[in-house]
Amino acid sequence: MKLKNIKYLFILLLSVSLNAQDLSKLKPLDAELTTVTYPFPVTVKMLKNQGQELKMVYMDDQPEKPNGKTVVLLHGKNFNGYYFEETAKALLKEGFRVIMPDQIGFGKSSKPKQYQFSFQQLAENTKSILDDLKIEKFILLGHSMGGMLATKMAVMYPxxxxxLILENPIGLEDYRDLSPYQNIDKQYAAELKNTYQSYKDYQLKFYYDGKWKPEYEKWLNLVAGWTISNDFPITAWDAALTSDMIYTQPVVDDFEKITVPTLLIIGTRDRTAIGKANAPKDLQPLMGLYENLGKATQKKIKNSKLVELENVGHLPHIEVFERFIRPLLEFVKN
Known part of the structure; x- marks a missing residue:
C-alpha cells in the first residue's frame, strides 16, 4: 500500500474514532432541556397569547458593581441563551445587568404544536419580560436569527x-428572491433528517472553517441531543415553523427605519443563507456573502458602525471571543 493511501486511511480511522468518542457523550434531551443546568439564574414567565399558556424562560444576572445599564442578548435559530455565557460574564464584569431569553420554540421555553411565529410576536414576548422587570431602556444584541428579531425590536421600540448590536445576523438579504419556498411539511421532513453528524458537518462548514475544538461540543450537543430523544418530533416541528418565519418575514426593509446607534459585528467568512440548498446552482455561490452584505447593510442603517472580523465565520462570540468582545465593550461603554 502506498504511503499516501496509508496516511489517508489513518486520518479516516482517527476521524471515525473521534466521532465515536463524541457520540458516546451525547445524551438524549427532552423538549424543554429539563436536565440541562444553565449558568445563570433562570426565571419562568407565563405568557398568555394565541389562546394558550406558554412558558418563556430567561436568565437574568446582576453584576457586583452595577453601572445602571442592561444588555439583552437574543440567540440564533440553532441555539438558546446558554451560548452567550462567556459574553455575559464579560458584560457582568463591566457592571452591566444581562438578560438572556429563550424564545418560544427554543431552549427551555415551550414548544407549541400550533403557533403563529412572527418576529413581532417574539418581540412582544421579549418586551413583556423587560416590562415586568421595569427595565425602560436597554442595549440589545442579536446574533443570527436573533439579529432579525433585534432589528424588528429596534423598529418597534426605538x-x-x-x-443595537447585530452579530452576523441572518436576513441581510431577502431569501425569497434567491430560493424557492419550501412549505412547512417539507421543512419538517428535512428537520427530522438531522443527526449529531449532520449538525456537526453544518457547523464545521459555516461556523468554524473545518476546524473543530472540544469546547464547541457543548453547543452542538444542546441541539443534537434532541435528535436521539422521544421529543425530537416536537422540537423538529418548531424548528420547521421558525424556518418558515425566517424565509417569509424578511427584515431587509427595516434597516433603513432603525434610528438607534448600531454596531454591526461581521465575520466575513460566513456564508449562511436560508434555503441555499434549494436555490438554483448558479445562485448558491451568490448567497450569504457576508463580506458584501455587512457593508451593504451598514450603508442602510443611519448612525451605524461596521466591524469586520476577517476569516471568521457565523459565530464570532464562540470562534474568536477576544476579537469579538473588544469592539462590543467599546461600543456599549461609550
Whole structure:
C-alpha cells in the first residue's frame, strides 16, 4: 500500500474514532432541556397569547458593581441563551445587568404544536419580560436569527433601545428572491433528517472553517441531543415553523427605519443563507456573502458602525471571543 493511501486511511480511522468518542457523550434531551443546568439564574414567565399558556424562560444576572445599564442578548435559530455565557460574564464584569431569553420554540421555553411565529410576536414576548422587570431602556444584541428579531425590536421600540448590536445576523438579504419556498411539511421532513453528524458537518462548514475544538461540543450537543430523544418530533416541528418565519418575514426593509446607534459585528467568512440548498446552482455561490452584505447593510442603517472580523465565520462570540468582545465593550461603554 502506498504511503499516501496509508496516511489517508489513518486520518479516516482517527476521524471515525473521534466521532465515536463524541457520540458516546451525547445524551438524549427532552423538549424543554429539563436536565440541562444553565449558568445563570433562570426565571419562568407565563405568557398568555394565541389562546394558550406558554412558558418563556430567561436568565437574568446582576453584576457586583452595577453601572445602571442592561444588555439583552437574543440567540440564533440553532441555539438558546446558554451560548452567550462567556459574553455575559464579560458584560457582568463591566457592571452591566444581562438578560438572556429563550424564545418560544427554543431552549427551555415551550414548544407549541400550533403557533403563529412572527418576529413581532417574539418581540412582544421579549418586551413583556423587560416590562415586568421595569427595565425602560436597554442595549440589545442579536446574533443570527436573533439579529432579525433585534432589528424588528429596534423598529418597534426605538424609545426603549439605547444601542443595537447585530452579530452576523441572518436576513441581510431577502431569501425569497434567491430560493424557492419550501412549505412547512417539507421543512419538517428535512428537520427530522438531522443527526449529531449532520449538525456537526453544518457547523464545521459555516461556523468554524473545518476546524473543530472540544469546547464547541457543548453547543452542538444542546441541539443534537434532541435528535436521539422521544421529543425530537416536537422540537423538529418548531424548528420547521421558525424556518418558515425566517424565509417569509424578511427584515431587509427595516434597516433603513432603525434610528438607534448600531454596531454591526461581521465575520466575513460566513456564508449562511436560508434555503441555499434549494436555490438554483448558479445562485448558491451568490448567497450569504457576508463580506458584501455587512457593508451593504451598514450603508442602510443611519448612525451605524461596521466591524469586520476577517476569516471568521457565523459565530464570532464562540470562534474568536477576544476579537469579538473588544469592539462590543467599546461600543456599549461609550
Amino acid at each position: 424609545e426603549s433601545i439605547d444601542k
